[in-house]
Amino acid sequence: MVAQGWARPLLRPGDEVWVSRMEHHANFLPWQQVCRETGAQLRVIELDPEGTLDLDGAMGLYGPRTRLISLCHVSNVLGIINPIKDVIDQATARGIPVLVDATQSVGHIPVDVNDLGCDFLAFSAHKMFGPSGIGALYAKPERLDEMEPLLLGGGMVDQVEDTGSSWMPYPAKFEAGSPNLADAAGFAAAAEYIDNLGLEAIHSYTSDLAHTAIRKLSRLDGVEIYGPGDSARRGGIVSFNVAGIHAHDVGQIAGEMGVAVRAGHHCCQPLMHHLGVAATVRASFSPYNLSEDVDALVEAVSEAQIIFRQ
Ligand SMILES: Cc1ncc(COP(=O)(O)O)c(C=O)c1O
Structure with missing residues (x-):
């Protein structure tokens, strides 16, 4: 949703999107694809031998061409907890949005989007005892305003005319079609279970x-x-x-x-x-x-x- 609905209309040739060497394909392929489509460049933060992000070696990470930094909070292979807040602080000071793939952190370590200050944060229910095929995307209101709906259909429209249509405010704007109610109920139960454990x-x-x-x-x-x-x-x-x-x-x-x-x-x-x-x-x-x-x-x-x- 973020790659195609937010980044694609914004990216120009020569712009850069940064990911890291440890990303799950879910946070690598959408950026590779949108960069190909727009002429932007996919840049990769390399790792030191222990698997730590080599932020000092990532020349241009916080530079004027960077349109987005998209990083996992916790690696699903290395188990490493990345210093995501430091990256967000540095990036935000230069007006660069950051997306956090929190699939391996939400449900495993405390995560607070307000404290992190990230622009986007995505996670999947199946890594927190919930059903597969459902997850959540958090975004700052200004990013949601900039984002186009990726899927169109019932439930997300205000007015539909032959000549043009208007959308409901978010979140409905981003949730076309009949919602996956059963899995949403399972997702909520999983969140409650985790909250109770702490x-x-x-x-x-x-x-x-x-x-x-x-x-x-x-x-x-x-x-x-x-x-x-x-x-x-x-x-x-x-x-x-x-x-x-x-x-x-x-x-x-x-x-x-x-x-x-x-x-x-x-x-x-x-x-x-x-x-x-x-x-x-x-x-x-x-x-x-x-x-x-x-x-x-x-x-x-x-x-x-x-x-x-x-
Ligand atoms: C770090 C990380 N990101 C993304 C995903 C992909 O999530 P989904 O399959 O729900 O897209 C996984 C695992 O499934 C993961 O471990």
């Missing part, structure tokens, strides 16, 4: 589990863990590889032992190229996990090593 509590509990997993996995030979060593900069995600064993093989053995991990490129191929791997194994800790689950994960990785080294 985001501070969720964050501290899941990052403790992740930290324990990192400590225990690091003791195994040949396990490489991606992302920063400093646990204060991490959420509940741990991505790793095991030397000599494909991530999918580790995932399969773990699955057979009842340990649900995800193996693959995690919709982050630019990051996989940067890490020099085709795939990683990812454990994502949640409030329902116990420390026994960490031990089961470590046991599964050890078992994979035994099986594949025979």
